[in-house]
Amino acid sequence: xxxxxxxxxxxxxxxxxxxxxxxxxxxxxxxxxxxxxxxxxxxxxxxxxxxxxxxxxxxxxxxxxxxxxxxxxxxxxxxxxxxxxxxxxxxxxxxxxxxxxxxxxxxxxxxxxxxxxxxxxxxxxxxxxxxxxxxxxxxxxxxxxxxxxxxxxxxxxxxxxxxxxxxxxxxxxxxxxxxxxxxxxxxxxxxxxxxxxxxxxxxxxxxxxxxxxxxxxxxxxxxxxxxxxxxxxxxxxxxxxxxxxxxxxxxxxxxxxxx
Amino acid sequence: xxxxxxxxxxxxxxxxxxxxxxxxxxxxxxxxxxxxxxxxxxxxxxxxxxxxxxxxxxxxxxxxxxxxxxxxxxxxxxxxxxxxxxxxxxxxxxxxxxxxxxxxxxxxxxxxxxxxxxxxxxxxxxxxxxxxxxxxxxxxxxxxxxxxxxxxxxxxxxxxxxxxxxxxxxxxxxxxxxxxxxxxxxxxxxxxxxxxxxxxxxxxxxxxxxxxxxxxxxxxxxxxxxxxxxxxxxxxxxxxxxxxxxxxxxxxxxxxxxx
DNA sequence: TAGTGGTCTAGACCACTTA
DNA sequence: AAGTGGTCTAGACCACTAG
Numbered sequence: 221x222x223x224x225x226x227x228x229x230x231x232x233x234x235x236x237x238x239x240x241x242x243x244x245x246x247x248x249x250x251x252x253x254x255x256x257x258x259x260x261x262x263x264x265x266x267x268x269x270x271x272x273x274x275x276x277x278x279x280x281x282x283x284x285x286x287x288x289x290x291x292x293x294x295x296x297x298x299x300x301x302x303x304x305x306x307x308x309x310x311x312x313x314x315x316x317x318x319x320x321x322x323x324x325x326x327x328x329x330x331x332x333x334x335x336x337x338x339x340x341x342x343x344x345x346x347x348x349x350x351x352x353x354x355x356x357x358x359x360x361x362x363x364x365x366x367x368x369x370x371x372x373x374x375x376x377x378x379x380x381x382x383x384x385x386x387x388x389x390x391x392x393x394x395x396x397x398x399x400x401x402x403x404x405x406x407x408x409x410x411x412x413x414x415x416x417x418x419x420x421x422x423x424x425x426x427x428x429x430x431x432x433x434x435x436x437x438x439x440x441x442x443x444x445x446x447x448x449x450x451x452x453x454x455x456x457x458x459x460x461x462x463x464x465x466x467x468x469x470x471x472x473x474x475x476x477x478x479x
Numbered sequence: 480x481x482x483x484x485x486x487x488x489x490x491x492x493x494x495x496x497x498x499x500x501x502x503x504x505x506x507x508x509x510x511x512x513x514x515x516x517x518x519x520x521x522x523x524x525x526x527x528x529x530x531x532x533x534x535x536x537x538x539x540x541x542x543x544x545x546x547x548x549x550x551x552x553x554x555x556x557x558x559x560x561x562x563x564x565x566x567x568x569x570x571x572x573x574x575x576x577x578x579x580x581x582x583x584x585x586x587x588x589x590x591x592x593x594x595x596x597x598x599x600x601x602x603x604x605x606x607x608x609x610x611x612x613x614x615x616x617x618x619x620x621x622x623x624x625x626x627x628x629x630x631x632x633x634x635x636x637x638x639x640x641x642x643x644x645x646x647x648x649x650x651x652x653x654x655x656x657x658x659x660x661x662x663x664x665x666x667x668x669x670x671x672x673x674x675x676x677x678x679x680x681x682x683x684x685x686x687x688x689x690x691x692x693x694x695x696x697x698x699x700x701x702x703x704x705x706x707x708x709x710x711x712x713x714x715x716x717x718x719x720x721x722x723x724x725x726x727x728x729x730x731x732x733x734x735x736x737x738x
Numbered sequence: 739t740a741g742t743g744g745t746c747t748a749g750a751c752c753a754c755t756t757a
Numbered sequence: 758a759a760g761t762g763g764t765c766t767a768g769a770c771c772a773c774t775a776g
Binding site for chain 3: 758759760761762763764765766767768769770771772773774775776
């Protein structure tokens, strides 16, 4: 939060930039402008003061104002139109974006543990062959994992990996590879890129047993494919999560308190 | 895409910035650096050349390099560390974000039509009263809509609106208000902010009939609450969409072709 | 101490919109 | 023609990291 130079004021008019703050001027300016939107001082469709006006008002250089406005534009708060001005964007449902933070919590929590239910070499069926771009019948690695917290099952993961004889697969690796590193994102993974999709599904008998859920209840299905640096698929898998244990949330715009 | 000044080259080394291009220098620089990541020339964990090196190499000012790197940082492609350098970020599953573009298509398509199945004034039950922050039993507006394309039902929407005697609700408004404007986002809406959540559900008898789906099959449930400028809830509703008609997709990192 | 990224200045020139 | 945003320069000073 921006440090206040003067006394606390209700309105944001007159708020100024503190050059001694640990926060850079452009960030303070972003907060000031956002607060004006959040408080309703500036509403959807309204035009912001021109850049030169803002320069004078807050005693900063054009580049600093530019940078603040670029950030607001990136965040979808305003739209700029050359020659016309900068305008506050109206809400738009389809610009909402959902993050996997809800899932991240599961992976980052130390109390979450991963157990391998099964790991063996199988021959690729039609679907796996298609996804992994290997010939049908090719030997691939198949892993089933359960992520849980205490006695509470959270995610049921099934994964197919291309079998690389060069790289021996050790038990410890199974637990870590492609799961831990993907969610934590600390180590540099061997994957170049990946594709994800979220679908809905109805829990079948096997899944119901493992997740201690009711057969026929709704669940999320998060499918993933990861590719190596040669752009060949390496891992294809999917997470099943009970519908009553997960929801994705998002906010459009912001309320006064948030800024 | 950046216009090429010289001949086409396989490697990105030696690629330069075209000052006559319609694309600004900093954008060209973003593309050049991204291409180096996408091609595998720069891999997760690698350090980028220092800013001053990039300045010299591409003959641009420090601020231009700064800007390009800021953009890459915003996009999650690199991480910067003061005093150490700029590094290519490894993939991280939890940073994936899903957009509602798949839904946007439904709303922006001209062939999609909205029909009102029911619109009447009811008295708020416990749940609606809670969501809309009105006393239980208060008169509210209840609307059921079906979005379809031709004979193909897409979304079943139910919505509760606070009843504002000041503002008469006319039929034409019902169709447009809070739906069209929310998805198109062209007109400035009366909403200050909104909360969205995605859950999974199993289709019940009524929904099955309306969506021509099978009872007991899986579906998405997109719930929304919108607030006015006084930060009071105005609209609470939810969209039901057959699971086999919708999936949310996302990509982590990028393949060579994409840049 | 040398090198890195982080911020910021005080302008300049351009393209565009509106009147 | 006047005003707007869009880009860019050529430095400056600072804070941080590493050898």
